[in-house]
Structures are given as structure tokens and as C-alpha cells.
Amino acid sequence: MRLWSLHPGSLDRAGLVACWRESLLAQAVLTGATAGYRHHPQLERFRAEPDPVAAVGAYLTGLADEADRRGYRFDRTRVVSPAAPHPVIAVTDGQLAHEWAHLGRKLAARSPDDARRWAEAVPRPHPLFHVVAGPVASWERG
Template identity: 50%
Template sequence: MRLWSLHPKYLDARGLVALWRETLLAKHVLEGRTAGYRNHPQLNRFKGLQRPVAAINAYLTTVYEEALRRGYRFDQTKIGRASSAIRIKVQEGQLNYEFQHLLKKLMTRDPEKFTQLQSTADIEANRLFDVIAGGIEAWEVV
């Protein structure tokens, strides 16, 4: 499971579809509707919030909007009630780590997308995230 801090515009088609599926799984975990993945480190930043399900729904909304922009037809009814006021902090080092991780995946999976992104200087976070100074997050498995 990978819940990217990066803006979903950076993901290739396969990555965006995987993010949708994995975020829906994360939503089920946070709602207590599945026994698996309960202790997955990617969920820690959502679990620590006052309204974790509303936060994951807000995250799903950002993924859905990117899918719409690309002409994909994800099922919006799978997104529950979200709050536009939710903000999540992410350290700059985490954002950089994720971008490099994505580039490694794209090198083999989508060389054209890799070429488009490899010289990106300013990495944009998902709009839910406020980028702060710091390294790789403690919950990240390096």
C-alpha cells in the first residue's frame, strides 16, 4: 500500500488506478471494515488525525479529481463524506523520497512519463498536504 504525498498528476495510468484501489482499501481499514492492513505504516498519518475517515475521503476526492481530469471513470459513490478543511503535514524529505521512488518505478514501467518528470525541480504535494521542513517520515519503510 502506498498513499502518495505527491500530487496524483505525477502518477502514470497504472499508478493512479493502483492509488485509487489502495486508498479504498485504506478507507475500509480506517472504517474497521477489514482485518488486514490495520497496522500498515502508511495509515499512521491518517490514524493520528481527529477525523481519519473524513481525511481519507478527502484524499480519495483528490485522486478522483485527477482521474476525471484524465477522462477516467472512477466510481465517485465510493467516496464518503469528506472535509475540505483537513490538512496533513508532510516533511519535505518525504516528498523528495516519494518522487525518487516514483521515478524508479517509471523508469521501467513508463519510460515516457519518466522522461517527462526526471527534470522536475519543484515537486508539488497532494493539495491536502502542507509541506514542512524535515527528512523522511518515521512511518516510511525505506
Template identity: 50%
Template sequence: MRLWSLHPSNLDRAALIAGWREGLLAQKVLAGQTKGYRDHPQLQRFREHSDPMLAIGAWLTGLYEDATRRGYNFDQSKILHSPQSLSDIQIPVTDGQLAYEARWLRSKVARRAEHLLTEQPWIDDSFTAHPVFVVVPGDIESWEKI
């Protein structure tokens, strides 16, 4: 499961689609609708939020909005709890985590869509965070599997 801290616009097609699918799975886990993946480390930051379902709903909404901008047809009705505004949800993420994810995504894109590496944000590593995340100084998150 990869619940990207990176802004959805930074994700290539495969990462965006996989993120949507995995985010829906995370939503099911947080809602207690499945027995699998209950202890997945990437869920920790959503569980620590005062309203985990709203937090994952906001994360999914960010992906939905970017997918719609790109012309994809994600089903918004699958998001169980959507916030009034993505800025209503503020989850800290370290700059070290963001950099780690950018490197991880770059290695995947280099294999499956190398032509994208000549575009932004790949040229100058100008990756940004998903709107629900507030970037704070720090190393890779403790829950990350390296």
C-alpha cells in the same frame, strides 16, 4: 500499500490507479470494515488527523478529481466521506518524504513508462504535494518503510 504524498497529477497511470485501489482499502481499514492492513504504517498520518475518515476521503477525492480530468472513470460513490474542499484537510508531510516518494516513483516509471521521464515533473523534479498535505521541513517520515 502506497498512499502517495505526491500530487495525483504527478502520478503515472499505474500509480494513480493503484493509489485509488489502495486508498479504498485504506478507507475500509479506517472504517473498521476489514481485519487486514490494520497496522499498516502509511495509515498513521490519517489516524492522527482529528477525523480520519474525512482525511482519507479528501485524499481519495484528490485522486478522483485528477482521474476525472484525465478521462478515467473512477466511482466517486465509493468515497464514504468527502470534504467541502480539499483545503479543509491539512496533514503535514515532510519535504524529505516528498523527495523520497518522487525518487521511488521515478524508479518505477523508468521501468514501466520511460518515455514519461522526458515530461514535467520528471525533467526538473518539480513534484508537488497532494492538496491535503502541507509540506514542512524534515527527513523521511518515521512511518516510512525504506
């Protein structure tokens, strides 16, 4: 499961679609609709919020907004608690840099055109996150 802290506009098509699917899985975990992935470390930051389901709903809304911008059709009716994303969850600049480098490696392997675009861009956070100084997150694995 990879719930990117990066802005969805940074992701290639495959990354955006995968993030949507994995975020729907995260929503299922947080609503108790599935028994798997309950202890996945990437869910820690959503569980730390007063309303984890609303937080993941805002995250999914940010992904769907990017999909709309690109002309894709993500089924927004699957979002249990849709909300406009606004920066409420902190993400460290170290985590953002870590994910940016990880994304660059993925793009180089599967999407050369997107990798060239990535090389000219700067990392931005998903609209749900605001950047603070700090190291890679404790929940990050590998």
C-alpha cells in the same frame, strides 16, 4: 500499500489507479470494514487526524479529481466521506523527496514517456498535504 504524498498529477496511469485501489483499502481499514492492514504504517498520518475517515475521503477526492482531469471514471460513490481536499496534513520535504525518487524509479521501469515528463517536473504535494521542513517520515518503510 502506497498512499503517495505527491500530487496525483505526478503519477502515471498505473500509479493513479493503484493509488485509488489502495486508498479505498485504507478507507476500509479506517472504517473497520476489513481486518487486514490495520497496522500498516502509511495509515498513521490519517489516524493522527481528528477524523481519519474524512481525511482519507479528502485524499480519495484529490485522486478522483485527477482522474476526472484525465478523462478516467473513478466511482466517487465508493468514498465514504467525500470532501474537497485542502492542505491540512503536514508532509516533510524529506518525505516528498524520498517519494519523488521512488516514483522516478518506478516510472523508468514501466513508463518511459512518463519518466521523461517526470524528469522535467518538480515534486508537488497532494492537495491534502502542506510541506514542512523535515526528514523522511518515521512511518516510511524500505
